[in-house]
Amino acid sequence: MDLKNFFNPSGVAVVGASSDKTKVGRQVLDSIIKNGYTGKIYPINRDNKMVAGLPACASLEMIPLKNKTTILVVIVIPAPFVLAELEKCARLGMKNIIVISAGFKETGDEGAAREADLKALALKHKLNILGPNCLGFINNNKKLNASFADSGTGGGQIAFLSQSGAIGSAVLDWLRNKDFNLGYFISLGNKAALDENDFLTYLATDKKTSAIFMYLEDIKDGQKFMSLVSKISPKKPIVVLKSGMSERGGQMAKSHTGAMAGGAAAIKAGLERAGAIMIENLEELFDLMLIFQARGAFGPVTGDLRILTNAGGIAVLSADEISRQKLNLKDSLDILGDASALKYEEALDKILKTSGNDNILVLLTPQTTTEPLLTAQSIIKVDKKYSKRLVLASFLGEVAVAKAKDFLTDNNVPAFNYPERAIRAVKRLADRQSVLKTLKPFLKKEFPSGKAKSDYLYLFNLLNKYKFPAVKTLKYSSSVSVSYPAVLKAVGPDFLHKTDKGAIMLNLENRQAVDKAAVNFSKNNKKILSNPDNYLVVQPQVKGGLEIILGFKRDASFGPLILVGIGGIYAEIFKEFRTVIADLNTARALEFIKSLPFYPILTGARGGKKYNIKQLADILVALSRLANEHPEIKEFDINPLFLRVEGALAGDVRAII
């Protein structure tokens, strides 16, 4: 779908435009008028001839235009009347619609049914519907505020999509105070039809938009999202604040939005894969908005920082934070407490001239002879010569530096209240930069469902097919040949938790021991083993090595997800599984292995064994393929995978089909 008309309509009709100024319908109309929209405005009102000083139409049909298709319709009437209005739009060929009205999915079963109908209508008539239950949108570059949120006028290069109207309003209120304008503000509402992916597609090619911020409560189609974001983010940074990433928060989000898709681990892995900047809170959102808004375009952001300061203490505190953020402080220049504006100017010029692509953080504390505003002007003067560099400022204090800070921010040098905020923002940008180095577009792979079974020997065959190294595993018979010591295992649907039922018999040193164990076990489990799906297998017993757990799981939104964890006694410490989207190639697999908490062990730290990291990468790539080519497998676990100097071996495998 093309949203060009949606955001740039020839006119706007407001269904529900009221003469009562306290009504939302009227507030939307007022926003449109107030922000100076230059297209035609059509209040739709059954009873009044004039609304807000404009001639009103009794209904959409009455709009005095033959071709109504380029008109945006904003619907602000009680929910029970919305569907009829949508059908009218469809009849009139009006495809671009905002449904601001609440009373849908968020209100219970009746609302949910209504929303399902709305969705069906949108699909049937190819309607571009934003909402329902949203604030509307603002396209400041067209002076079009089709929402009941307050916004300044004038364009901007940042687009902000918010799945929460309340957070959207709060952000707009904050920005108003900073005299900032967004290019686009889009209140996503219930996302019954248009969702973040549709808007990403549009914003990707919108020339005025240079950065995209999103507050999301769910991500409906994670694979499409990854595909879009991974394509857009190298050119336009995409910043995502996703709520509900903790277990408790996730539960709350579910009951709040009915959001079902995408577990926290999958979302995190998905955003990483796509090259998005994932942030944790609103403060970070503003810090990054401050940088992108004030600074506009800037070159690649390194992890190297230089400090210019008139006070030692605050530089030391900044150095501490730089270290905490694992950034690199290249140099800190203290021009002392009596530094004049001129001294700042000369020092900054010298630093910028000689510091390659390093980021610069200019600190100032108001002391007896400090000239905050003059210093701000000096900084701007120098900065203009180096506009592709990232220069940030933090002027400490409030009253004494307020004007100076505003002047800096208004003139392209974002000024932070606290140096630590600037430093953390640099960290996010530098991390993005290093992700971009190896970023490739995500391509959704669709394979037909296969016929994998959960049978133990079948799964070992599958491992063989995908060239996984695995322990030689044979069905037990009194004539089977195996090397010693051997392991005898009972496998099958009744032995899913093998250790519980004594179904793993270890340290069998010779033929007799194996046979004896098999006879005893069979005697004690006659009934269970009478089901031919349950049977005994023998394996050579693997000694030593590091035990790893790896597998995959399918996320409803993001698709298959690989999980890796450590086994054995250290599992309790490295509790968390690291996850990664299952489209690994060798390069990405190696990057992923480097991020594992136990990576130093693999490299033979402190004189330990060195493991074959390349082989582990191959295994992860093979697991990726298996996960994609067998969509019928819901979960798959290799536990343990023995990592040994002489090579890895899968010791046990389990699948849920």
Added chain:
Amino acid sequence: MDLKNFFNPSGVAVVGASSDKTKVGRQVLDSIIKNGYTGKIYPINRDNKMVAGLPACASLEMIPLKNKTTILVVIVIPAPFVLAELEKCARLGMKNIIVISAGFKETGDEGAAREADLKALALKHKLNILGPNCLGFINNNKKLNASFADSGTGGGQIAFLSQSGAIGSAVLDWLRNKDFNLGYFISLGNKAALDENDFLTYLATDKKTSAIFMYLEDIKDGQKFMSLVSKISPKKPIVVLKSGMSERGGQMAKSHTGAMAGGAAAIKAGLERAGAIMIENLEELFDLMLIFQARGAFGPVTGDLRILTNAGGIAVLSADEISRQKLNLKDSLDILGDASALKYEEALDKILKTSGNDNILVLLTPQTTTEPLLTAQSIIKVDKKYSKRLVLASFLGEVAVAKAKDFLTDNNVPAFNYPERAIRAVKRLADRQSVLKTLKPFLKKEFPSGKAKSDYLYLFNLLNKYKFPAVKTLKYSSSVSVSYPAVLKAVGPDFLHKTDKGAIMLNLENRQAVDKAAVNFSKNNKKILSNPDNYLVVQPQVKGGLEIILGFKRDASFGPLILVGIGGIYAEIFKEFRTVIADLNTARALEFIKSLPFYPILTGARGGKKYNIKQLADILVALSRLANEHPEIKEFDINPLFLRVEGALAGDVRAII
């Protein structure tokens, strides 16, 4: 020393009070006058009869009082003239002095020599000198601003000590904007005489002070500091922002202040031991000041939180942060976007009535019908009934909620710009609360220097004396009796790095093997072994178990510090040694063990072995004693200590005397 007179003088003399309004001496005088000090004010000026409308004295002697001892002297003259003035003070019995003048330690050798003289004078004449190189102090409760920093008037319950004048000014400027007043502001300067410990002693008994904040660049006498803080902090929370905690920051701090005392690990351990709230940056400083200033006294702070909100999204983001901070979200009540002030009032009252000691976070986002200021008033109305509870607010946005936020903060409910800031502050307070549970005052122990040697067998004897379990270690001779397999080690000053020189011979299975190894080694190392300090020892070889490294180190400021780390291949991952002040009793040792990153291994997580944690605690207590009772030992390492199910054993020991 008693600082009562220092902070509450009968009059103030300003040496260097100038008619030139741009001079610092004049600015100090103006501050004293402006803030409404009610005692006598004596400008000291050789040339003018009147300064700033007050009669001036030509010198301190000329002050028309017989007894000048209760007068505070503020010295603001060039550094070379300061010492003569101090001698004059001593002669006149004026013991309370602020030296604002710079030009001491911070300026190089000449200044350092001058500072040493100042110190000597202070000591000789028992002068209470604040500074030099400081802003002065403010005692707002006496309307005395004896500094050249700007400050509002009116008292406060927070004392703030700052070792950086620049950070001090910035903090005051921030507070002015909030209409906050500190009770005390003390600019510590170079701390040549009075330091943080002296002011802590005074503030401990000052009735108006309920919380103490400090920005410190060094801690001169860490043991005294711990002793004071551990006594004061249960009654008056002590918040410390210590700069230079990272390696790089530490280096910068050193060159900035000449601060030498207290390594970062020692300071961290020391502040933990003392029950201080250790924070990382200025933002946290303000957050906690906001709470203590607005809230005054409140009861014990639990880690349990309840949320009241009019928007789901922001509550979910808050839940995520609560989870990140490892706090506990008990409940979140969403009274929806159209919640009126009355609805907030009723809901908050119900929550406070039924939620024990849980902390309450009230969230508000400005939506169409939201009444921010009325809601703030409703919150205050309810809150007054529950003044011992911790109620915090975060109203999102800027313009729409500014008045409401001010109203909240002015009426004892601290209002934060972002919920995450409130949540992190609660985390600090809850952590302090749980530290207080087991906090005992730190007592500095002084033992005379002993006669410990670094000889290997001597050290094993020392271990035995302190009842450390250790591997039986005997000097090798061809008749010595040992169990097999055995280890043969060459020890002594030339074998400090045993593995390098092949000086550890493992897996000796019998008598012959031991003797053969001894003969071979002796043959190859004849010359070294001719020094009787180098010799061979035999030990039974220890099998299995978990290898731990533990020891102690002496910090110049904080005294002996115990270090514990993991050995073997996992050492590279658990790189950091955990440290703790060496005054452990069993309870504290057990707490410390629980904080070790590998603690889950010790408890037998995932069916692993269970180690004897009580024994490990005993070992740490014994190591504590050893560290205190042998001040001549600079460093001491047991590496490894084998932890085994059947009991621990020290395998090797090393000491630097």
